[in-house]
Amino acid sequence: RTNLEKVKGMGDAVFQMDLESALRYSLKREVGGTKEISGEKLKALRKYLQVLLGYFPFNQNGKNLLQEILTYANSEETIQGATIGKLVKEAEKVEKQVFSTPQKWLGCQGSSPQYRGYPCGLWTMFHYLTVNVAEYSGLNPRLALEAMHGYIKNFFGCSDCSQHFQDMAKRREIDKVATFDDSILWLWMAHNEVNQRLSGDPSEDPSFPKIQFPSEMACPTCRLQDDWLHTEVLKHLKHMYNNQNIRYLGAN
Numbered sequence: 001r002t003n004l005e006k007v008k009g010m011g012d013a014v015f016q017m018d019l020e021s022a023l024r025y026s027l028k029r030e031v032g033g034t035k036e037i038s039g040e041k042l043k044a045l046r047k048y049l050q051v052l053l054g055y056f057p058f059n060q061n062g063k064n065l066l067q068e069i070l071t072y073a074n075s076e077e078t079i080q081g082a083t084i085g086k087l088v089k090e091a092e093k094v095e096k097q098v099f100s101t102p103q104k105w106l107g108c109q110g111s112s113p114q115y116r117g118y119p120c121g122l123w124t125m126f127h128y129l130t131v132n133v134a135e136y137s138g139l140n141p142r143l144a145l146e147a148m149h150g151y152i153k154n155f156f157g158c159s160d161c162s163q164h165f166q167d168m169a170k171r172r173e174i175d176k177v178a179t180f181d182d183s184i185l186w187l188w189m190a191h192n193e194v195n196q197r198l199s200g201d202p203s204e205d206p207s208f209p210k211i212q213f214p215s216e217m218a219c220p221t222c223r224l225q226d227d228w229l230h231t232e233v234l235k236h237l238k239h240m241y242n243n244q245n246i247r248y249l250g251a252n
């Protein structure tokens with residue numbers, strides 16, 4: 001069986017390879033491609049890096065890299081994106097010490113190269129972060145959502161997507177989210193709204209049609225007729241995106 005078939009047979013699985021590839025693309029291409037970073041952009045970057053440092057599923061070498069990047073981002077009021085890109089590229093040269101996987105897509109692999117990939121990886125990473133930040137009490141329940149919002153606003157290369165996301169954040173009152181569970185559900189609902197809008201769009205991979213997530217098959221208890229049962233959806237998301245359930249398939 002091909003990788004694609006194998007991965008499709010695994011249901012709602014989350015792969016380390018997609019998380020690491022999204023992180024690398026984000027820091028090398030989007031942050032790395034931004035010439036000067038200051039003001040609001042720099043604030044957003046610092047917040048994003050702090051959340052990654054705290055909760056991205058990395059080994060000690062990976063954490064050291066993020067710490068080095070954050071220290072640089074904190075060191076001046078105007079920083080160069082290229083310096084961050086360079087730090088990541090240097091880390092990549094030390095094979096398997098920082099990144100445990102090749103920079104490829106696994107759960108986010110499209111049926112052909114124009115589909116899926118980075119945007120899929122980015123959604124996956126932010127769902128992962130909302131779930132895993134929530135494992136720790138006493139923090140700001142919007143920590144992961146604020147990091148995502150700031151990142152998408154200031155760095156995400158798809159400007160239409162970014163605008164849509166900002167409009168949705170306002171309309172769906174992201175600033176009123178009051179608990180960790182609600183932040184997980186907020187992102188789930190927001191993502192479903194995007195799925196709905198893009199269903200049938202030319203950008204949709206015919207092998208991965210946009211659905212209202214999760215599918216009936218992946219979570220038979222999540223719906224009662226046409227209504228979502230939020231406690232069941234939450235259970236499904238917490239299980240799927242839990243740190244313990246990240247798959248290392250294809251890591252070597």
Ligand code: FAD
Pocket residue numbers: 012108115116117119120121122123124127152160161162164165187188189190191192194195198203204205208209210213214
């Ligand atoms: P994706 O939608 O990328 O989903 C990735 C994975 O997340 C899925 O395979 C599934 O396992 C899981 N998932 C799906 N839905 C949910 C959910 N509700 N809750 C939890 N997990 C879920 N493209 C546009 O053309 N226009 C836009 O306006 C646009 N806005 C975007 C905004 C953001 C913030 C991002 C990150 C991307 C945006 N995109 C937009 C890209 C688009 O949403 C998809 O990422 C892209 O089309 C690839 O789709 P995909 O089939 O790989 O699945």
